[in-house]
Amino acid sequence: MATKNLxxxxxxxxxxxxxxxxxxxxxxxxxMIREFLQRNVQNEDEKSWADEWIEFSEKNAKDIGYTWNREEANER
Structure with a gap:
C-alpha cells in the first residue's frame, strides 16, 4: 500500500x-491518528459496538408502566 505524509x-x-x-x-x-481515520471511513454496513448495543436495547426494551422524574433520578 502506498502511503503519503499528512x-x-x-x-x-x-x-x-x-x-x-x-x-x-x-x-x-x-x-492512534491512523486508527482514528480508518474508523471514520469503515464500511457503513459494519456496525460499531455502540450501534449494536443501541439496536439490542431497542429490540429488548419493555414498558413496565413506571415512569420516573428528574427528582427521583437525582435522589441519593
Missing part, C-alpha cells in the same frame, strides 16, 4: 498529552 497543525500541549496517552496504550501517536 501535515496537521496542533498545539504542543495537545500533541504531548496525546503522546502520553498513546504510550499508555502501547501505541504511537501516528498509529
Amino acid at each position: 501535515t496537521i497543525r496542533l498545539s504542543d500541549q495537545l500533541i504531548e498529552a496525546n503522546k502520553k496517552y498513546a504510550k499508555k496504550l502501547g501505541k504511537s501517536l501516528n498509529e
